[in-house]
Every structure is written in structure tokens, then in C-alpha cells.
Amino acid sequence: MNIILTSALSGIIFMFSGFVSKKKRHQSLLAAVLMIVIMISAACQLKGHEIMAGKYANMIVTDQYRIYFFIALCAIGLYYILVNRKTISQPGKLVSDYYALIFISLTGIAALATFNNLLLLFMGIEILSIPVYALAGAAKQKMKSTEAAVKYFLMGAFSTGIMLMGIALIYGATGSFMMNQITAYSFDMQTIYYLGWVLLILSLCFKVSVAPMHYWAPDVYDGSPTVFSSYMVTIVKGGGFLAFITVMMSFKITTEIIAKNHQYMLSFIILLTLILGNFSAIKQKSVKRMLAYSSVVQAGYMMFALFVIDQASKDALLFYTVSYGLSSVVLFYSLAMVENVNHKGYFGLAKRSPLLALSCAVALFSLAGIPFTSGFLAKFFVLSAAMHVPGNLFLIIIALVLAVVSVYYYFKVIVVMYFRNPKIKKEIKLSPTSQFLLILGTALNFALGTYPDLLWKFLELFS
């Protein structure tokens, strides 16, 4: 309950903070502080100091892994807020309102991190999504932004309907919304119970933007203001995966047929995602749109962690989320800085701002899965988690061959950054704080890539 309360309170504080100061410096500082407060409250919850513990008929539980996931998302959120402390005002002047929406959607993630009841899952997903619909349309003057908001909202509502249908079917079969009672229920292919799970999984697929439910994603990520696209692909997507893995943890595979079905379904989703995502990304002329498709592809890789749920795959998913978040924040920040989201804006970036180009290059290496960056180990962990299912070898080989395609379009950006001359001559000036943050992110990327235990050491600080 701690984290839900603190993040909701932070949202409320920001609704009114605009009356006190309109300066974005103050707002961003407040946001960073509140983010730390939320992390501390999560640590308290893990230590057992929980407000209103055991109330609400056990709808809320404290699970170490899920709280860790939440803390990791908050840490990325903190980095996101610090990096984007200036660019947050790009879409408009209502900085405090944007932060309010961000923190309210974080409340949704907090609910997803603690739910023990399908209704709370539904609530969490809705609380997570609705502020983000608003954020997508934040640049009111721009058609694309409005289009993104409407598209996201309509598709989101549609997927929510699917989720409700799934929950209803599960309730019909088991007579309960509580996760532990649902898990205990044994079932086979014939029951509506299984159908309920499939619908639930499909609707979650929508939230994490994997095929065949990914069509909204490129338009929305591309159309939304860059700052908020960054938030969507890192934290919102991470929240989606947090819900996803929780649902999968409760999904007990009892028979051989269901195990096979489960495997085929995931394989189908992954293959479709990787093929569609990669081959669409390859021909994009806009870096932003390319990153949007790449976000779909990365979600496809994260799905590998869901084949078998054990400690290794859970850790792998968490690691992947952190690694991807770290890289994405930097890349979307660079998108906000270069002023032209096409490849043209990146021409000769190494000459306009060596540091920005270097951190972009490292982030791209990480996404492409080059060793010594965290992205490689992330890919390695999720793929090896999937290897526990015999017969996944071919899927993994295909996934890695498709990763070669992704190397092509990631490195296209590096080519124009380093091997071409700038088309826009103006130098990009970064403040010392920004420089420090970019160096920090790059160093963290390398550190996680060489010594992955660092992440667990960091998270253990909170327990």
C-alpha cells in the first residue's frame, strides 16, 4: 500500500504545485525528490513497515520480486526525470501537469506491483494508461500528437474490453478474483477458464506492444511528444511487463497439451513481432519511428522470458527492462536535442556534440546487443531463460538472425553520426549537469554489461 499511496500523493502534489512555482527547474527537482521518496517507501514496504497492511481483504500483497521491479522502474524514472528536466517543456508550458500525469500513471504501476486480485490488475492497467493517453496528446497544436492520443485511447479502450472479457471468463470458471484461488484451480483445454487466460494474455500483449497487437505502437510513439514517447517505451512498457509476468506466474501449466499450446502461442507472438518489427524498422527514414519499431522488437525479445517462469527468467526480464530503459532514455533525449527526428538531424552528430554522439552510440550498441553493454547480457539472459524449453533452439536461432537485421538499422544511425558531415552546422550545447548524466548513463550501461550483479546489489539496498 505504501507505494500506491506515495505515488498517488505525488500526483496530487503536482496538481497543485503549479500554483507555487511555474519554473520547470523547481518542478523537476520536486519530481526527482518525490521519486526518491517513492523508492524509500517501497523499501519500507519490503522491510515490513507497511501502512494499512493486511487490509482490503488481501487484495494487495508484497512480493519481493515485484517490488524490486517497481523500484527498478522508479530508478529509471528518476534518471528519466533528471535527463529530461529541461526538455519536458518542449510540448507545452504545463510542466507541473505533465508531472502530475506521470506520477498518476506511476500509481498504476504501483498497483500492478502489488495486486493480488484481478480487479486491481484491471484498475492498475487503467490508471497506468489513462494519464498516458493525455500525455500522448500533450502537444495540442500538432496534428500528429492529437492523432496519437486518439489512436492510443481507442485501441487502449478496445484492449481493456478484451481484458475485462478474460477476467469475466476466469471469474465464471473459478468464482473468484483472487489470484491465489485462481491459481489453485486446476483446468484443462475445454474450460472457459483457459479461454479467459488467453484473452488476458492477449490484452496484455497490447499493453507491451507485441504483435499481433502492436499496430498502434509506431504511430503513437512517433506521434507523441518525444519526451513522453521516452516515458512510454521505458516505464509504461516496463509496467506492462510487470503485470504480464505476474499473470504468467499465476498461470499454472498443468497438462502437456496446455504446455504445448502455451509454447506455440508465445513462439507465434515472438516470431511475428520480430519479423514485422524488424522489417518495418529497416526502411524508416525517421530515427524516431525507427526507435518506435525497435521498441516493438525489444518487447518481442522480452517475451522470451515468459516461456518458463522461474527465478532466472524473472531476473532476466527485470534486467532487460532496466537495460532497455537506460538506453532508450538516452536515445530519446538525443532525439529531443537534435531538433530533427529524421536521419538528417543525426548527420555528423559526432562533430556537433561528441558526448551526445558517444552516448547515443553506446545506447545503440546496447540495443543491438554488443557485448560489454548491458543490452548484450539482457538478450543473453532472456534467450537462455527460454532455452529451458527443449525445442526452442530454432526459435532462438531465428531470433538472433533477425537481430542481425536490427544491427543494420541501429548502425545506420551510427554511420550518419560518425562517418558523415553535419547538415545542420549549429553545435549542440549541453549543460554540465546533462553531460554528467549522459556520462553516468553510459558508464552504467557498461558497468551492467560487465558486472550484471550490480543491479541485484543495488536492489538489495532496498530490502
Place this chain on the structure above:
Amino acid sequence: MFLVLLILLPLVFGVGLSLYPNKKSLGFIGTAISVYLFIFTLLSVFNGNGFIQKELIEPWFKMGSVQSYFALSLEGLGGLMVLLNTFVYSLLFLYFASIKKNYKNNFYGLLLIVFAGLNGVFLAQDLLLFYFFWEIVLIPMYFLIGLWGGKNKIRANTTFFIYTIFGSFLMLAGIIYIGFQLKPESLLLNDVKAMTTGFKNLELLPVLFLIAFAIKIPLFPLHSWQPAVYKASDTFVTVILSALMAKMGLFAVVNWFIGMFPIKSISIDNLLYVVGFGLVYASLIALRANHLKKIIAFSSIAHLALIFMALFTYSEIGIKGAYFQMFSHGIVVLGMWLSYDYMNRKYGVTNIKSVRGLAKIDPAIAVFWTIFCLSNLSLPLTSNFIGEFSMLNALFFYNPVLCVMGCIGAILSAAYTWRMNNAILLGAPKNLKDKPKKMPAVLYLVFGILSFVVILLGIYPSIIFNLIQN
């Protein structure tokens, strides 16, 4: 500690230099590092035991039930390759001292990062660690080709990168399969070997690794990235590619492929025929080519293919010859590239049809160039002869047809090397850009050492053979 220094020292200074703003040329740092490491590697490799610790194992991190180690070792072929690596780098950096046109600091820096990565590849004893270094070499290489290349560099660079990363990712799939399906205790070579030798149904697994290694060497059907890259990239980058990175592939075949699958797990013979065909094919192209870089590139493909064939005879003499030739080819090809670079820089030699009579203008370089050419066509008393002789010998006992292919390659090698040599050196001087100049003293040193080693190894090959024995 020395083992860590081999990787850390060039890495730290390499990263430092590549980020250092370009005010004063700091290439001497590279010289200092590589000479220092060369001397210590020489001492530790030849000084049997004691003195310098040759193994290092530290736990790295754990994935599920599989532990991976930070394990390095300077024993056996790895030691020999590190020796070659440090030697090549020392001479390369000494050669830089003679160049008027200064490269920027980040050029030296990136070269040093490659140095660190190569040392890592040759030292690593853990499969995952090996993969890390194997891949990381590509990144500085990518920038080296892209930033300092010539015409068509970006296209060649992309082809090179995609090609090699394709192989690497296949290998990664193999590593994941080994690690999480066969479930060895750790990813150390010995533990992996225990699983892979006992396990049946491995048809696909060796192929995954072999493709990765074959692309790097490169072997015949997978070689098409190579000539374009050699041609487009800076000569010094080409030196690294042909003298060292190709050895990376061969080293991986010996240490990892044969190490993990010591029994013939796939029908290797058919593959060897393809490789043998590639050998002849590459030699024929070299015979018709006119661009010097192209000739050396295809000659390199042919020589490396022969080494690959000899390795798979699984016979003692073949493998020893292959080890020897790996070392020797590295040195000879370094000599050829450096003298090519000198001739190109001073006299504008690129196409063998257009220039003549270099011997009359600059006899010094002509002598050195001839020595390297003679070794390249494996004349007795040069180092390549020893290697090729033992390899052909082993091939003959293994399969005479393959030996015939190898011999055709050797004959053609004589033809194209001599054609290239004659065309440049002999006749009346024509189309030579510059007036005769004295060769800088430092180049006498570099080329002198190289020719000395080439001839020394040709006369007294036991230096290397004893090393392999141990």
C-alpha cells in the same frame, strides 16, 4: 596480474586516447605499451614456468545454475598468438614513428582497443568471456574502417559488420544451447568439453560455431566481405585484419571448435573439398588481379584456407605445421603490408600494371619486399616453407586429393607473387611519384627485424615447435 595487464593496459589507454582531444600526437604511448607487453610476453612464453603466472581464474557471475568465470591462460597456442599479437603491434607502432602525416590520437586509441580485444580472445578460457572479446574487437574495427577508409568504405564496412555479426549471433545461439540445454557446471572449456563430447545429437551445434569462425577467417563461400574491406580500409587497418583478426578465426577453430568437438562430429571431408576449391579459386583470382591490395588479400585467403585444411587432418604434424604457419603468416603478411604502405606512400604504387622499376630507385625497400615475397611463395629457408611443407605433408597422408589442391595453391602462389614482385621492381623506372629518398632509420629497424625473424624461423623452426611442444 600480467595477464590482466595484457588486456587492461591497452584498453585503458586506448579508451583514453580515443576520447582525448586532438592537440598533440600521442602515438608513442601505443609504442611503449606494445613493446612493453611484447617483451614480457616473450619472457613469459619462453621462460617455461615460474617468473610470470600464466593462469587466472576468478568467478565472474552466475546465470541460473551456470557459473561463468573470468578465466585467462597463456598456455599453448594462446601464448603463441599473444606473442604474435604483441610483436605485430610493436612493429606497427614503431612504423608509425616514420610517418609524416600524423594520424589523429583516436586512430591510435582505437587500434589499442583492438589490441586489448585480440589479447582477450587469445587468452580467454571461458566460453562467454571468449564471446565478449570476440565481439568487442568488431566495434573499434568498425570505426577504424569507417573513419579512415578510402572509396566505398561505408558500404564495405557495413557488409563486413553485418557479415561477421551474423556469424557471431549464430555462435551465441550455440553458446546458449551449450549453457542451458547441456547444462555444464560452468562455461570453462574443460567443463563444456565434458558435456559436448558425451552428448549425442549435436549435428547443428558444431555448424553454428563453424560458420562464425569461417566468416572471420574467411573461408571460401563466406569470404566475399573480405577483398572489398581490405581494399577500402586504411593499410594499417588491413594489417590488423589480415595478420591478426584472421588468426582469431583460426585460433578459435583450434582452441574452441576442435577443443569442444574433438571427435569428428560432422562430415568435415566435404567441407574440406569446398575449402580446397576456395584455395585454388582465390589463387586464380590473385593471379589475374592488378591491384596490389587485392592480390595480397586473395593470397591471404588462399594461405589461410590451407591452414584450415591442415588443422582438420587431426594429425600431429599437420596441426603443428598449422600453428607454425599461423605465426609465420602473421609476420610475413605484416611485412608485405608495411612495405606496400611504404611504397604506396612514397612512390604511389597501387596498380602493378602502371608502375615499373622501383628497384633502381629505392633498392632498400626492394630487398625487403623481395624477402617477404619469397617467404609468401614459401621458398626454403624462409619461415612459410616450414609451415607449408608440414601441412602439405599431413594433407597427403590424410587425403591426397586435398594435398593436390594445396599444392596447386602453392604453385599458383609462386606465380602470382613473383608476377607482382617483378612488375613493380624490375625494368626502367616509370610512373613513380617521388624522387629517391633515403629510407628512415626506424624503417630499417622494422623491416630488418621482420626479415630477420622470417629467415630465422626458416632456418631454425624449432623455436616455435618447442614452444608448441610445451
